[in-house]
Amino acid sequence: MTIGFFDSGIGGLSVLAESFRRLPAQNYLYMADTLHVPYGTKSEEDVKAFVLESIEAMMGEGIDALVVACNTATSIAVEELRTLYSIPVVGMEPAVKPAVEMNRATGKRVLVFATPLTLQLPKYYALVSRVDDRGIVDSLPMPELVRYCEDLQFDKRIMEDYFRAKLSPFDLDDYGIVVLGCTHYPFYTDTLRGMLPPHIRIVDGNAGTVKRLAALLHRFGIAGDAKGSGNVRFMCSGGDPAYIDKMRTALELIRGNAIETEDVL
Incomplete structure (x- = not known):
């Protein structure tokens, strides 16, 4: 088969x-x-x-x-x-439910990386509304990341600069989990592990x-x-x-x- x-x-x-x-x-x-x-x-x-x-x-x-x-x-x-x-x-679907459950005892927030279209769709809003009863989920569109991946752009210096710019509005001490809500994004797991605070866990739905x-x-x-x-x-x-x-x-x-x-x- x-x-x-x-x-x-x-x-x-x-x-x-x-x-x-x-x-x-x-x-x-x-x-x-x-x-x-x-x-x-x-x-x-x-x-x-x-x-x-x-x-x-x-x-x-x-x-x-x-x-x-x-x-x-x-x-x-x-x-x-x-x-x-x-x-x-x-x-x-983005691994929001397991992330919320994993974070329930920590008091930390969940940050979801996803494409702009995924974040705009009713199915995503329904998912978050169903599982996020404490309002701890935040969403961050990453429209450029798919193109970086398609170009096989995995240079850590370039990608760390990109992630730092995208994450600059967030206080990462508030977050316990980052959800990779697009299947392109796990290609950057190692880069993210090297730059995120050690207390932040990275999850995906694979x-x-x-x-x-x-x-x-x-x-x-x-x-x-x-x-x-x-x-x-x-x-x-x-x-x-x-x-x-x-x-x-x-x-x-x-x-x-x-x-x-x-x-x-």
Whole structure:
């Protein structure tokens, strides 16, 4: 069987890397919508159209389950995808609930990094309203960070300067957790750990997403069919071989080691 992972760009590779750790015997197909990345600064209507077109292309490759490895795309399109397709579909949301629960005893606040579009969507407001009964969650749009990641800009000096500028209005002593609410952002976890006060924990939704994926595979009766070789095929909406190489490089960076891959344009 093949599990499909979808994102606008390379961000979802951070979720795929977690899936390799938890479900190493599966085969994977990863698609990036390179014609339209980034999603976080576009309209809701446009993003939904982009997502549906991309997933239709993935279905043509014969995927057996789908992870929408993008918080913005999940908020906009995951319910429609579940009505369109009979395969398991897993979405993502910023890890606000676990962050609030983890911080409950500390008296500290929670700071959520996310794309502008994610922060504007009703689903995000509903999530925060549901779990944040003490009003401790603050949100910070990071519109430039996706583009930095897509450009493989990981120079610590440059990125530390960027984060310091974005965080300058905040008293970090007030915060106990930073939530990485976009799948591109975990690429900067090490940089953030090196510059944030040591008492601040950094969380994302990747592990929880893969746990839900594993549970759904079991529920659909396909969890035991883990007879793949743990390889990944790449495809992208732009059909650009150079971007395929970029995805391979990014996955190796976030996994910390090389993997066997095949290309699908």
